[in-house]
Amino acid sequence: MRDEPYRWIEAIQDRRDYIEDELRLGSPVVGVTYDEGMMLLTVSKGQRKIFEVHDRIALSAIGHPADIERLRMLVTDTASVQGFQNATEDINLHRLTNYTLAPAFKQAFEAIVGEAYIIKMLLAELGSTSGKDQFTGINFDGIVRTDPSFAVIGGTESIETGMQKYLTAAKTDTDRNLTTAFRLALETWAIGKELSSREPEETESEETQIDTTQMYKLIDTAREEGEIEVGVLETAQQGTSKFRLLTSEEIEEAL
Amino acid sequence: MHDKGDFLNLRGAGHQELALQGAINHKGDFLNLLKHANYPLKIEVPPETLRHGADIEIAHSTTVVAVLYRDGVMIAGDRRATAGTSVIYDRAEKVLQIDRHSALAISGSPAIAYEIARILEHSFQYFRRSQLQELSLEGKLRMLSRLIRENLSMALQGIGGVIPIFALYDLNASEDGNGGKIFFYDALGAHFENVDFATTGSGSIWIRGVLRYLSRFGETALHEMDQRQAAMTILRLLDIASEYDAATSGYNAKVEIFPTVKTVTRIGVNTLSDDDLAAWYAEAQPNAEE
Numbered sequence: 001m002r003d004e005p006y007r008w009i010e011a012i013q014d015r016r017d018y019i020e021d022e023l024r025l026g027s028p029v030v031g032v033t034y035d036e037g038m039m040l041l042t043v044s045k046g047q048r049k050i051f052e053v054h055d056r057i058a059l060s061a062i063g064h065p066a067d068i069e070r071l072r073m074l075v076t077d078t079a080s081v082q083g084f085q086n087a088t089e090d091i092n093l094h095r096l097t098n099y100t101l102a103p104a105f106k107q108a109f110e111a112i113v114g115e116a117y118i119i120k121m122l123l124a125e126l127g128s129t130s131g132k133d134q135f136t137g138i139n140f141d142g143i144v145r146t147d148p149s150f151a152v153i154g155g156t157e158s159i160e161t162g163m164q165k166y167l168t169a170a171k172t173d174t175d176r177n178l179t180t181a182f183r184l185a186l187e188t189w190a191i192g193k194e195l196s197s198r199e200p201e202e203t204e205s206e207e208t209q210i211d212t213t214q215m216y217k218l219i220d221t222a223r224e225e226g227e228i229e230v231g232v233l234e235t236a237q238q239g240t241s242k243f244r245l246l247t248s249e250e251i252e253e254a255l
Numbered sequence: 256m257h258d259k260g261d262f263l264n265l266r267g268a269g270h271q272e273l274a275l276q277g278a279i280n281h282k283g284d285f286l287n288l289l290k291h292a293n294y295p296l297k298i299e300v301p302p303e304t305l306r307h308g309a310d311i312e313i314a315h316s317t318t319v320v321a322v323l324y325r326d327g328v329m330i331a332g333d334r335r336a337t338a339g340t341s342v343i344y345d346r347a348e349k350v351l352q353i354d355r356h357s358a359l360a361i362s363g364s365p366a367i368a369y370e371i372a373r374i375l376e377h378s379f380q381y382f383r384r385s386q387l388q389e390l391s392l393e394g395k396l397r398m399l400s401r402l403i404r405e406n407l408s409m410a411l412q413g414i415g416g417v418i419p420i421f422a423l424y425d426l427n428a429s430e431d432g433n434g435g436k437i438f439f440y441d442a443l444g445a446h447f448e449n450v451d452f453a454t455t456g457s458g459s460i461w462i463r464g465v466l467r468y469l470s471r472f473g474e475t476a477l478h479e480m481d482q483r484q485a486a487m488t489i490l491r492l493l494d495i496a497s498e499y500d501a502a503t504s505g506y507n508a509k510v511e512i513f514p515t516v517k518t519v520t521r522i523g524v525n526t527l528s529d530d531d532l533a534a535w536y537a538e539a540q541p542n543a544e545e
Contacts, residue, residue, distance in 0.1 A: 053384065073385060075386055077288055080288065080377065080385075081294075083296075083377070084374075084377045239354075
């Protein structure tokens with residue numbers, strides 16, 4: 001196939017379509033910062049989707065559970081060994097994504113005879129000083145995208161665009177606390193969920209607006225089958241590990 | 256590309272493949288992961304140097320003590336590090352927090368002890384991160400056993416022996432019960448639960464009897480003491496140890512160096528402040544009433 005570049009490109013495109021199709025219905029993940037840290041939110045069905053990677057790094061993903069687990073372990077192992085051999089302060093997200101994860105994603109994606117990872121990942125790193133927080137998204141093809149204040153992953157690009165629009169509009173409200181950040185992230189999730197339930201052609205349209213009542217109706221329905229999962233990296237957390245999952249009581253209260 | 260910026264490891268295998276294997280093999284075992292990454296867990300001592308082992312003066316000797324009190328465990332150590340008859344450091348930290356609910360007090364070779372504490376801390380974190388649950392209390396004890404046993408050859412050579420006290424708080428204990436646990440280890444890694452207290456290090460022989468006396472005949476039983484009473488008892492004990500054991504320091508008034516005293520309770524591990532210790536130390540002296 002190598003001597004036939006056209007067929008190779010075609011095969012890659014087929015693979016891209018296949019993976020996007022598989023990811024399409026995945027429950028989106030929203031990452032936002034707030035005054036005392038940063039948060040990753042999703043609604044999950046049984047399987048846990050938000051994880052602690054290292055002292056200041058959290059991970060979430062949509063895709064095939066086996067692929068998520070394998071790549072989660074890859075980055076957790078790498079960070080753990082490096083953090084031990086050097087110092088935990090020497091671990092940074094940029095290196096983990098660009099030198100460890102992205103090449104693995106790209107390699108699997110382009111080796112068309114092998115299996116591809118069906119995955120989209122979103123990582124969050126709590127900066128050592130304020131203003132240094134960072135979200136990094138990695139697409140299944142190894143493309144890395146970073147953003148300091150918010151980020152989303154959803155089944156398709158148009159779903160993500162719709163969610164980002166909502167977040168950008170709300171961005172003026174800069175002093176978010178845990179509760180307001182939680183609500184913003186949850187509403188953004190609802191938009192992503194709504195978009196993913198539409199037909200592919202419809203998501204392209206401009207009518208992504210849904211009102212708050214609709215959002216919370218959607219959230220209530222989703223909560224019947226799954227539960228809201230929120231992982232936070234808190235600057236105020238005692239000790240070196242800054243990650244924790246919000247308890248169901250805290251989530252109930254924020255609602 | 257995969258050299259992790261580690262010059263020593265520049266020729267090592269790519270960690271990515273290692274880690275991918277790891278995802279299948281390690282099962283949350285950090286020691287195994289380190290072995291895969293070619294981390295030297297043991298220091299190889301050439302056999303021809305062995306007969307000089309006894310001549311090498313390695314820094315050790317100390318007094319560390321843990322007491323079960325009302326809220327949990329209070330664990331403390333003096334600050335002196337010695338090599339032979341020389342005092343080489345007077346601010347050594349011999350009580351180390353391992354995770355939110357455990358602390359390790361070390362006596363013996365500091366180099367190995369700090370390494371053990373560090374591996375322990377990272378192992379617990381790795382287990383939690385990879386297996387998505389906290390390592391159990393028994394699992395934590397076993398991990399420390401394993402590390403001590405791995406170190407046996409060094410201990411036998413007389414240059415790297417470590418005898419720790421491990422204090423934990425068992426969160427499964429009932430709300431009104433005391434979840435404080437004190438464990439004592441031998442050089443082979445066997446662990447024993449000490450119900451009331453534990454002490455180790457060269458100064459411990461001078462205070463073990465006192466502790467037994469206090470726990471059996473004391474006015475207030477050790478486990479009924481509040482934080483202040485327990486801290487005063489511990490400061491007095493370290494004072495006694497420092498009087499008889501040259502390798503143990505007491506309170507150094509000239510430079511305000513206090514022993515390290517930590518509490519391990521339901522809330523977590525807390526280090527008592529120098530201000531509190533200064534006040535309690537003054538109170539603990541016999542002429543405090545005047």
